[in-house]
Amino acid sequence: MTSRPFGVGLTLEDDRQALFILRHHRRFPPASHALVEQISERILILASAAREPMDDGLVFFHGREDSSFSAMATTPAFANLTLVRHPLVQHKMTLLRDRRTPTKIFKELVDEIAMLMAYEATSELSLDPVTVETPLEQATGFQVSGKKLTLVPILRAGLGMVEGILRLVPSARVGHVGLYRDHDTLEPVDYYFKVPSDAAERDFFLLDPMLATGGSAVSAVSSLKRAGGVRIRFLCLVAAPEGVRRLGKAHPDVSVYAAALDRELNSQGYILPGLGDAGDRLFGTR
Numbered sequence: 001m002t003s004r005p006f007g008v009g010l011t012l013e014d015d016r017q018a019l020f021i022l023r024h025h026r027r028f029p030p031a032s033h034a035l036v037e038q039i040s041e042r043i044l045i046l047a048s049a050a051r052e053p054m055d056d057g058l059v060f061f062h063g064r065e066d067s068s069f070s071a072m073a074t075t076p077a078f079a080n081l082t083l084v085r086h087p088l089v090q091h092k093m094t095l096l097r098d099r100r101t102p103t104k105i106f107k108e109l110v111d112e113i114a115m116l117m118a119y120e121a122t123s124e125l126s127l128d129p130v131t132v133e134t135p136l137e138q139a140t141g142f143q144v145s146g147k148k149l150t151l152v153p154i155l156r157a158g159l160g161m162v163e164g165i166l167r168l169v170p171s172a173r174v175g176h177v178g179l180y181r182d183h184d185t186l187e188p189v190d191y192y193f194k195v196p197s198d199a200a201e202r203d204f205f206l207l208d209p210m211l212a213t214g215g216s217a218v219s220a221v222s223s224l225k226r227a228g229g230v231r232i233r234f235l236c237l238v239a240a241p242e243g244v245r246r247l248g249k250a251h252p253d254v255s256v257y258a259a260a261l262d263r264e265l266n267s268q269g270y271i272l273p274g275l276g277d278a279g280d281r282l283f284g285t286r
């Protein structure tokens with residue numbers, strides 16, 4: 001008989017990963033002891049419980065998540081922001097920032113980071129139970145609820161994030177929002193909009209590597225809402241505090257996922273330390 005605390009269920013595969021992490025930290029505890037331990041940003045809780053021999057009843061919490069092991073962080077100053085701090089994301093972000101990184105590698109890195117971020121941003125999608133026939137018997141599984149996820153890149157630079165996410169969610173639909181920042185006013189200029197007509201029934205991931213003043217993001221979310229969108233997440237690589245605040249104020253219902261929260265904007269509205277002009281670096285224009 002297995003009892004689990006807090007009603008959080010982990011699959012056997014997750015349990016094995018949990019045990020691996022504990023062994024990796026050389027802190028594998030005696031099976032019957034209760035343990036609360038903070039490792040970096042992860043809090044591990046091992047609850048002593050009546051259990052099967054193969055089931056150690058481990059529950060993991062970090063940030064908002066209770067179902068995966070990736071390091072994510074929320075910060076009280078920005079309630080709408082989740083930082084994806086997975087080591088691979090941070091490693092690739094450092095290569096991306098490097099001014100010596102050529103266009104080809106820059107494009108590959110944006111693609112890879114977007115995929116890793118989407119793994120986190122999809123962790124809260126709701127599931128419906130389904131039954132499938134294995135070659136041996138019936139099994140209960142799950143499928144993502146509702147209509148197909150819809151990716152909406154903000155042109156141009158958001159395009160660089162689409163393919164990586166589509167590798168993870170191949171059936172996702174893709175809409176487009178065309179915006180560019182006026183160089184003098186830094187305000188967004190709208191030039192294209194197309195998303196699926198049944199927007200109210202879909203989950204949207206709005207994609208743009210850069211959240212700077214927030215003007216483009218606010219405008220894109222407003223357009224999406226006018227088209228009927230209600231469940232919208234904003235995925236970016238680098239966010240500036242100004243942009244996170246502006247988006248949170250205009251659209252508090254929209255969660256922002258970023259790989260980095262940078263220091264500030266310069267007088268031309270570029271993020272510092274940032275990575276430069278994302279569109280130019282992606283497409284080799286300058």
Ligand code: PRP
Pocket residue numbers: 154155156157158179180181182186188208209210211212213214215216217243269277278279280
């Ligand atoms: C960049 C970036 C965002 C916007 C962010 O696009 O890709 O869309 O700036 O800035 P904001 O938060 O201050 O609005 P840009 O306007 O350079 O257009 P491009 O992608 O066509 O180069």
Ligand code: URA
Pocket residue numbers: 210212269270271272274275276277278279
């Ligand atoms: N857009 C970019 O591409 N980079 C910035 O730093 C700010 C806006």
